[in-house]
Amino acid sequence: MPERAVANWRFVAARIKLGWHTQEAFVAAYEDRARELREQARISVRQVRRWESGESTWPNRDARRVLQAMFGCQLGGLGFARPCRPAERQADELGGQLEEYDVRRRKFLGLLGVAPMLDLEALDHLTAATREARHFGGPELLGHLRTSLDEVARTDGLTGPHEALPTALGILAAVDAAARAAEPALRRELLALGSRGAELVAWLHRDTGAPARAIAYWHHQAKEWATLAGDSAMHAYVLLRQAQAADRTDAARMLDLARAATDGPWALPPRPRAEAFQQQARALALTGAGVEVVARALDQAHTALGLADAAAGQATCTGPLGDGYTGQRLMVQSAICYREAGRSERAVELFRRHLAAGAFAPRDRAFFTAQYSGALVAADEPEEAACAAMESLALAADARFGQALSELHRTANDLAPYAERPAVREFRQRLSELTVA
CATH class of the missing domain: 1.25.40 (Serine Threonine Protein Phosphatase 5, Tetratricopeptide repeat)
Structure with missing residues (x-):
């Protein structure tokens, strides 16, 4: 080379x-x-x-x-x-020297x-x-x-x-x-x-x-x-x-x-x-x-x-490993675990309490809110799920936060049985329009 x-x-x-x-x-x-x-x-x-x-x-x-x-x-x-050309190359080399x-x-x-x-x-x-x-x-x-x-x-x-x-x-x-x-x-x-x-x-x-x-x-x-x-x-x-x-x-x-x-x-x-x-x-x-x-x-x-010896700092790429991992983040991620375990009511409870209280970057808030919307579907609250999904979509659409959008597609599939309800229909339509665009 x-x-x-x-x-x-x-x-x-x-x-x-x-x-x-x-x-x-x-x-x-x-x-x-x-x-x-x-x-x-x-x-x-x-x-x-x-x-x-x-x-x-x-x-x-x-x-x-x-x-x-x-x-x-x-x-x-x-x-x-x-x-x-050769003359140009010679001039460039001379200038570099x-x-x-x-x-x-x-x-x-x-x-x-x-x-x-x-x-x-x-x-x-x-x-x-x-x-x-x-x-x-x-x-x-x-x-x-x-x-x-x-x-x-x-x-x-x-x-x-x-x-x-x-x-x-x-x-x-x-x-x-x-x-x-x-x-x-x-x-x-x-x-x-x-x-x-x-x-x-x-x-x-x-x-x-x-x-x-x-x-x-x-x-x-x-x-x-x-x-x-x-x-x-x-x-x-x-x-x-x-x-x-x-x-x-x-x-x-x-x-x-x-x-x-x-x-x-x-x-x-x-x-x-x-x-x-x-x-x-x-x-x-x-x-x-x-x-x-x-x-x-x-x-x-x-x-x-x-065992962490100090309050969480600002999350950075080059600072102490995981320094931005807070108790609020752990609780919201715990809600995801309970959702995966089939305990949707427990998941919804944790999301409601800690998602509102936590300070999250737009990307993370979009992802966690998308997870919240899925938990709401499982808890048989489709209208509220559609509202949460719309909130997540508003954060994720322009920036194209991929993981949040993937979760929103999962929510849209879960909401299919409620497709005729106005809030659900609007969310699924907007997500579909974004996908086509």
Whole structure:
């Protein structure tokens, strides 16, 4: 790969935005469009990887025609750069040699500090930051990378995963580029930070509805970097997040992962340990365990949370693990466990008491309210369920909070027997319109 090759995150972002979440899916779409255009050119996953890594910066003539038809824009809009003529290249190299170190340093920190960094112009900044990251190190670099990741996580909670994902990928590229050239001590810290970022990217993929293999890839990357950084607690935390990402139909795997997070050769801090016990309770409910078994797991969660030595802080991507896990959040998640255990009245009681009292980001409130609506259906309160579902939909629609919308579809199915009731009909119609749009 050329020494100055830089990941082409504009192309990655454009592909994800159009629904091609994996390189394999993009290759299949490319092949279909090439046949429509009667182009003989074919590509492989390896070729897509070369485009996205920056190893290949300008597609051939046939590929350019297919790509322009697929994305509806010129190649420059996808992050590709037309090769320079020899004279231009010599001028560029000379200019690079004359650039002063402190100018480059200020430029890098300025590029990385752009916020909220959620559009394609900002993605260009991050691509440049990836290139510059190789030349700097130390606390200043780590501080800016941490701030950038925390900003992306905060924005995701407010406006959703689709805009945040390209930026998060760009930041990870900067972390990876800096780590490759860093001294051992700094490399260790960068890999630990990269593990946090990779776990966030797995979460964002999950909330966009990406295929399971894409989510699994980033969970694997997070565990690899955590292991290389010697961060065993983060390794356990990723196991917890994998348990949370497990499908409801695979409760046995969910339970295994949640138990591994608490029982493995690592020590989770009290707050994420409490969350892991709560996840065990949900998995137990899904496997058909009795409500008393579910309650015992929730008691373990409360005991673990009681060992936390301070009030919960603001939830961040790079701060203490699980620092935003509060008693209110545990109680709302306990309501989900009781819903899964078939105790809908108990679930509704907990939702009513703690959902109103808790301070939750819009994404979390949308998800918990969607769960509440489902519990209301099971408790034979369809009109109130439809009202709660409408409240959740109002939060989730514009930001496209994927997990909340998935739960709302579950509620809509449960409400099918009450489809003629006005509130139910309105909710199901609005959800259907959103799906079509």
